[in-house]
Structure formats: structure tokens, C-alpha cells
Amino acid sequence: MIRFVIALLAATLVIAPAQAQRVKDLGGFQGIRTNQLTGYGMVVGLPGTGDDNLEYTVQSMKGVASRFGLQLPPGVSPALKNAAVVMITAELPAFAKPGQKLDITVSSMGKSKSLRGGTLILTPLQGADGQIYAMAQGNLAVGGLGAEGADGSRIVVNIPSSGRIPEGATVERVVDTGFDRAPFLTFNLARADFTTAQRVQDAINSRFGGARARAIDGVSIAVQAPAGADVRAELMSEIENLTVEAAEARARVIVNARTGTVVINSAVRVSPAAVTHGKLTVRIDEAQNVSQPLPFSKGETVTEQHSAVNVEEEKKPMFLIQPGPKLADVVKAVNAIGASPADLVAILEALKEAGALKAELVIL
Template identity: 40%
Template sequence: MQNLYRLVSLVAACFVIVLSLGEAHAEVRIKDIATFEGVRENHLIGYGLVVGLSGTGDKLTASPFTRESIEGMLERLGVANLDGTVIKTKNTAAVMVTAKLPPFARRGSDIDVTVSSLGDAKSLRGGTLLVTPLSGADGEVYAVAQGAIVTSGFLAEGNASSVQEGVPTIARIENGAIVEREIDFQLDQLDSLRIALRSPDFTTAARVKDAVGTVLGPGAVRVLDPGTIEVRFSGKGPVPEMVAELENVTVLPDNVARVVVDEKTGTIVMGANVRIGQVAISQGGLTVRVNENYRVSQPGPSSIGGSTVVVPLEPVTIGGTTVVVPETEIDIDESERRFTILQGDVSLQELVDGLNAIGVGARQTISILQAIKAVGALHADLEII
């Protein structure tokens, strides 16, 4: 057992293992692992202008699209005779406005929007978004946005320095857009509905089929592929009420054993189904330490042919020269190399138990995992991000 814990400490040191051992096999609701076909958000986008900035808007010489947008807006508002007029405003910025249209959003309801600078504006703080139509992927206008924007960052500049916190060129408007067009989708007219798993898996799909079959009957459900389960209602009741009942049905999801490694931060996340076969590991290394010391020799100031060493001030000598005499110390430390055998079928429970023992660092742990995977003893997908 000592050998086992020693190796477990090597594999588990500096791990960040995100799991709950007591709930590793807990059932979850269908709504938490899947979506229902047609019940989804739709992305909207639009181009607009933000005005009222305190000199932090686009430079019109560097952003010609902002100048043309200002001229077009003023002409539509009745401000004519702008030919040849040089506009030098610094209080306007061209922006892209994005939003998500919720499922079953009705005409007149409000949605949030995000405003992002398109030109070289320094900050959108304190600005107001003018009327901006928001279109979907089909080119139709589904909402119109307008209102005062709120930024989470700020920028303060002076002649010699500047201070910036967050990103002042991105802002939000809570309830900043009004839905003008509804998506034509009638849920209560459907006689069948598809359940789409967020993580396609044959085992999970079969378990969802069995769980839903206990509510609607076995003949009303079938698996189309690892990520899709089709449900037929057959007039058993209103479709929205049936969907509300189905999304709260609990199932036991399954997934592929996987180890995810983030080399940038040294974070390692392991799934509950990870297993390690029998393997022998040797962990150790050679450490060489080199220290440089400087000896200072101070002869008399009137010495002839003597040497004076002063650090860091430049010395003054009479009849002598300035020299640096280094002394090098080399220390070699070779740690003891041992082979430790890890018995087969080690579970994640045993790895977590080894977290109490601190072994090698995170970088060395990642190398150990890669070596175990290379010899075929890690029975899981190793994903390095």
C-alpha cells in the first residue's frame, strides 16, 4: 500500500479534480442534458451609432464609415446642405449591436443588447445608442434597439500616462430592444418533438428513451442517432404540458472517460470513469546548482602593482589595476530513482485518496500522464488544451 500511495501522490499532486464522488452516479433531469427542437434562441445583429461621448468617439479621418453614417443620419432627419461640410465631431462612435431573441418571444417584449465599438473609439462610457434595427440570419428585422448604454470599464488619460480598467469599448443595455416580429413557430400544433442531447452518446440516448417511454409508452419514443430522440405525443394532451412533464424526467447520463489537461495553468480534470492499467513508473532527476561568488580584495591605496576591487562603485587606485575575481561553486544532487508499480484498474476514488500526499509538481504530473497514455495504460481520452 505504501508503494501505491507513493505513486498515487505522483499522479494526483496539484490536480484540480472537479467532481462529487458521492453524486458521481446521480440522475439528472432531461432539461439539464438536452434541448427540445425548436425551443432555442436566435441571434440578432445590427449597425448603429452611439452619441453623447465625451471626446472619446471615433476619429472621422480614420473611420470614414462613421462620417458617412453621421451624414446619412442627419440627412434623414432633415439636416440638408452638408456637401463640402467638414465634420470634426469626436462624440460619436460606430458600433455593432448584438442580441439573442428568446424562444417564443412576443411582439412588444424587451430583450437585452450588447454594444461593441467598430471604429477607433477609446470609450463608450456615457453614450446613447440611436435607433438600431436588429436583423436575423434571414435578413428580416426582429427587434429595434435604443437607449443609454452602461459600460463595465473606464479609461482615464493624461499627457504622460493613462489608466484603464476592463473594456470600455463594450457596453450593454438592459431591456434595450423591443421585439417587433415574432418567429412563426406553433408548439401546440406539433404531433412529434425531438430531444437533442448536448453530449451525444448511445447509452445516454437509450436511457432517455426508456425514461420517456415510462411516461408516454414504449411505442411513442425512438432513438434516431446518438444525439437525437424522437417523441410522438399521439393526442395524449396539450404539447406544452407534455414537454413540461418530459423535461423533468430524470435519467442517468453516461459519458466517455476523459482527462483534460491545461498546460498553461497546470490544471488537470479527470472524469469518474478514468481507469489506469498496471504500469511501472520511475520519477527522479538530476539537479545541478551553480553559484557565482565574488571575492573582494582591498590592497593599500598606495600599493605598487596591487589590485583593488570595489563593487559596485568604481574604485580609485594608485599604481594598480581593477579586477574581479569570481569564485564558482557547483553542487550536483542526483535524486534516487525508483520504479513503482501501479496495480491495474485503479479507480478515481483511489486517486482522490492520494491527494493527501504531496508529490511532484503539476508540470511533472502532466508528463507522467502523457507517458502513461503513450504506453496504453491510461484507459481514457487525453485532451490537452
């Protein structure tokens, strides 16, 4: 199986030529990003699968009731089997305007067995700065299912303690990106690479002329832009659709020792090396021999324990890895060794230590 995976990767990576990519696929403009929102609320209307009488659930219910002028009698601790305390999470897209809708995820905080059939009560969603940016409310869509018998047996399908509300939140506040006032537009690459940053700079300058773009480091490219949100939006659109041939990634070999998955990128190189691969197997066979006494004798039937220990070593000749400038040479050498996933990790580590593998080895 592992040889098939490596061979498939070789066919994909060796044959595929380098292709130009859109600038928008290499990164994004600084400040144009999503923002995480969170909220603390209550889900009601559950069919007896709620938190019951947890203290913070009771406090939360009293807080909800107080919004409507309802004061629960002192000392009253209602059994809230039909309610559950939850956390709400959502992502606020860049340039989201008041009135737009957001999808939200609702997850139980307490011992609620299921949120199926519940309704989220109006809950404010806050950003990292503590300001309210959206309000959430609605009926939950829960993909999980749970059932429990009288004897305590229980079956759970998926995760019934978490659900989603499509378009369950409404944006109330705009996040100021400041892109229309900053002295420069800064484009940040998703992966740091000085060569790619230089190529993005050259592509922008070639399109707009002059020295409008300047690579600050291996991630950021500063672009001079005129004032005005509409003019900058047009400029950013043109920059995002420029095509650039990204630099070849660093040579890496990724090995997942648990699943046996091996990924080798096209930058990997090998030097001459000799590798031997074999296995030592120790086999112990246990048997019992029965000894019968002669007829009419006073002897007794006894059993004798017999152990047979055998050591077998699989003999394989030493294999020579030839120097190769292509990924296909690496794949051919690994296939010839016929290593299992566990043995392959050890072989690759040994090649790395010997200096024959010209790549970064990452073990997951």
C-alpha cells in the same frame, strides 16, 4: 496545491452516487432555441471620447441625418468627437412576442475611448436571414472608466468601450419554430451518448405507453405528437420533467498545464505500472578572487574569475501503481509521486502511452 485539488476531486467524485436528472437538463427540443441578432448604429452624447473624424463615422452620421430630411452641405466633414459607430448584439429567445423587451450589448467599432454617458440612436437588429426582428435604442450603462492626462498618460479600468442597455430593444417579429406542425417532436441531447438516448426513449415510452419515442441516433429522440400547439406544449412539459439516470461519461483526465488544474472523472481506470520521478539540477556559482601584490613590489592588484559547477540529481525510488477500479486509487498513486503540475503532465502522458491509463488525456 495540485495534490489538494486532486484529493478534493476524489472526495467529490468517489462518494457522490449516480443521480437521476431531468430530461430538460440533458438537452432540448429541436427548433426551440435562441437566435442571435446584430445591428449597426451610432452612439451620441459622448463627452469628447468618440470616433472624431473617421470616414465611416461621418457617413453614418449623414445617414442618420437624412432620415429626418436633413442634408449636410457637400464637402462638409464634421468632427464627431461626441459620436461613435457601434455594433449591437442581442439574443432573441424562443417564442419571443412583439412588444417584449431584450437586453442588448453595445460595442465600439472605431477609436472611441469610452461610451460612458452615450445614447444609442434607434437601430434595427437583424437575424441571420437579414430580416429585422427588433429595434434598439436607449442610454448605455458602461462599467468601465478611462482617463487621460495632457502628457499622454492614461488609465483604463475594465472596458469603457463596451456597455449594455437593459431592456434596450423591443421585439418586432416572431420567429416561426414550426413545432406545432412538424410530424415529430425531436429531442436532442447536449452530449452524444447512445446509452443516455436509449434511456430517454425508455422513460418516455414508460410514461406515455406504446412506442411513442424512438432513438434515432446517439443525440436525437423522435417523439410522436398529436397536432395542436396547446397539446404539444403540454406533452413537451411532461417530457422535460421526466427523470433519467444519464450514462457514465467517457473516462477522461483533463490537465491545464498553465494553471496546474487536474480534473479526473470517476470512469478512469489504471493498470499496473512502475513510475520513477526525479529532477536533475545544474548549479553554477560565480565568484571573483582578488590577488594583492606584496608591499613595495611592482605588482598590480588583479581579480581572478572562479566558477563552481555542481550537478545534483534528486533520487527517488521507482513507485508501483497498483491496478484500481476506483478513482481514489488513481489519486493515491499521483499523490505518492509528488509531482509538480509540469511533471504531472509528462507522467500522465507516459502512463497513457504505456497503456496503463485507461482514459482519454486532454491537455488544455
